[in-house]
Amino acid sequence: MELVRIQCKFMINFNVVVYIRLPNRLRGFKYVVRTMPNVASCLNAALYHSSELSHGKILPVKWYQEVFPRLQKLSHFLKNVDLVDGRLINLEDNSTIRDERIWHRIHNFKTLARAFLGAPSVQEELRRNMKASMADRKYTPPLCFTKSSEREPIVINSLKHVCNILNISAQQRKVVRAMICPHVTQHKLWTAALEEILKGLKLEMDSMSHSCPTKGTSMAQQIVSSCLSFIDETAYFHDQDSSSWMRPKPVKVVDSPSSHKWEEVLEMFNDLINCLRGAEELLFHVSKLDVMREGLTLIKDVVVNRNHCFKEVRHQESLVQKKLVKALGLSSLCLFTLLQYYLYGTVRDMAVEVSGGLYEVGKEEARLFCMGKVVASDEERMISNGVKELDRKLGLFKFVWETAGMKGSLELQGHIWCVGAMHRTLTYKGKLFFVHGISL
Incomplete structure (x- = not known):
């Protein structure tokens, strides 16, 4: 069980903070209402998920009658808005909505609507x-x-x-892990998932830089660029589908950089998380950086240098996959992120x-x-x-x-x-x- 803090602000600037105990499966869901004129409705909606009412008790008919008009009003206001896996989107152009008032309204609407699913009718x-x-x-x-x-x-x-x-x-479950791991930990998929997270973070920070740039986000932008450059360096630029004897030898660069290790990306991820700690707008992206640190920790000793011969590059890629397959378990958030990207291209x-x-x-x-x-x-x-x-x-x-x-x-x-x-x-x-x- 977990205590969840609910804060309701009355029109006369009087705050009421309520703590309710929710089932474990609701852990991570926080229901926060600010500047709500109908405080009784918001508390009733929250209490619907309390331990007392989560055992199948039906809410009074009067509650449904009082709340339904508000549910209709919210439905009309949010007719072009939806929440998909933590992302609030405008369905007209699939753009991301960052308006805090709409966030509160969509969460209020979803919570009230779920309460209505238990109504006898x-x-x-x-x-x-x-x-x-x-x-x-x-x-x-x-x-x-x-x-x-x-x-x-x-x-x-x-x-x-x-x-x-x-x-x-x-x-x-052992069969599931044995079947899935070799597919989702392929080197190309691993780097593509990292790139997806970093590019999503970069896009979000670029949009923020026009309105409220900070020292932390400016530093984070530089780190993200360095991470993307590193990942780009891991990409072998020859056709992977052609036979090895057909591929030309890598061009020797006079001032070629020394070999890098994945440990550098791990350190950059640590710095990124520290830079962006406390930035609520970037919470999802920071959480994904933290999730992928598990995989980076496992492969930190693997060398990256695309100027090596083809066999050596393939050996480096194979080491990345072997280490990930060996250590990522069913409970791994990193493994699940890779599976999501493998199946649907999302992290x-x-x-x-x-x-x-x-x-x-x-x-x-x-x-x-x-x-x-x-x-x-x-x-x-x-x-x-x-x-x-x-x-x-x-x-x-x-x-x-x-x-x-x-x-x-x-x-x-x-x-x-x-x-x-x-x-x-x-x-x-x-x-x-x-x-x-x-x-x-």
């Missing part, structure tokens, strides 16, 4: 929709999202977490808004795996983005399930809730997606 519609859409199945659809724990948000940042959710045994952790779960169906060890999302609008663009986001996250679980060689089939479902939406089902890449309405 919403639960009844969910059961009715699933039964109608799955009438051709040989089994009765299970009751999904009935427990409050299944309606909570979670952040998945390790393979161990994925295996826990899928109930994968210790023996099968962001997986933030699931409505956790769902694994359900037994039929008689042949078949399973149904569900997760969900809350959106502010039922416009086609919003629903389409939600479906694609859930598809990626469901796909990761399917990938791990199949890699582990689990018995029985795994059917995937995504559920999207929207205020006032009409029920419909969609099929995307062989997966079934439900659109549900939130109403009184």
Whole structure:
């Protein structure tokens, strides 16, 4: 269990700080409300996730009636805005939104909406929709999202977490690690993931430098440039697909730099983290620098010099992969970041808004795996983005399930809730997606 600090500021500049105890699976989620005119609503939304109400108790009908108008208002205001894996985006141009007021509103909206998923009317519609859409199945659809724990948000940042959710045994986890590690630790993928993190950080700092440059960010920009130069030096400029005898020998440079080690990047990452410590706008990027330090620590003694002969360069790359494969375990955040980049080209952790779960169906060890999302609008663009986001996250679980060689089939479902939406089902890449309405 973890205590979470909630601060509400009244219009008369009187502050109330409330500490509530949340389940472990909500660790890392902080619900902060500032300048909220309806303080009672914000506290009720927070208390919905408290230990007392997380055991399946239903909120009073009056609470839903009082809060629903605010939920509708927030939904209208945020109709072109969504939160995807910690990134607040404008769906009109896919740009990142940094407005603090919109951040507060989207978090308030998502929290209130998740509370409504436990309402009897919403639960009844969910059961009715699933039964109608799955009438051709040989089994009765299970009751999904009935427990409050299944309606909570979670952040998945390790393979161990994925295996826990899928109930994968210790023996099968060894298979998962043995199968995945050699693929996601390839030298080209390792350097590409580092580059993705550094370029994302550079882009963010460049946008900040125009408004509020600081000594720390100026120094950090120089360090990032040095890191990118180092990574560029690790890239072997000959065609990797051609036979070795066809490749020309590297050109000898008169004043070629001496060989470097990955330890230099590790030191630069340490300096970067120190420079940017306390910069809330760059918190995600700094956290990823910290995650990748694990891998850099493992390979710090490996030499980098692209002026070496082809065989020597390949040996250096092989050493990087061998050291990473040997030491990165299922609980490694670094390994999970590499897997995310390997599958989807992203380095962001997986933030699931409505956790769902694994359900037994039929008689042949078949399973149904569900997760969900809350959106502010039922416009086609919003629903389409939600479906694609859930598809990626469901796909990761399917990938791990199949890699582990689990018995029985795994059917995937995504559920999207929207205020006032009409029920419909969609099929995307062989997966079934439900659109549900939130109403009184």
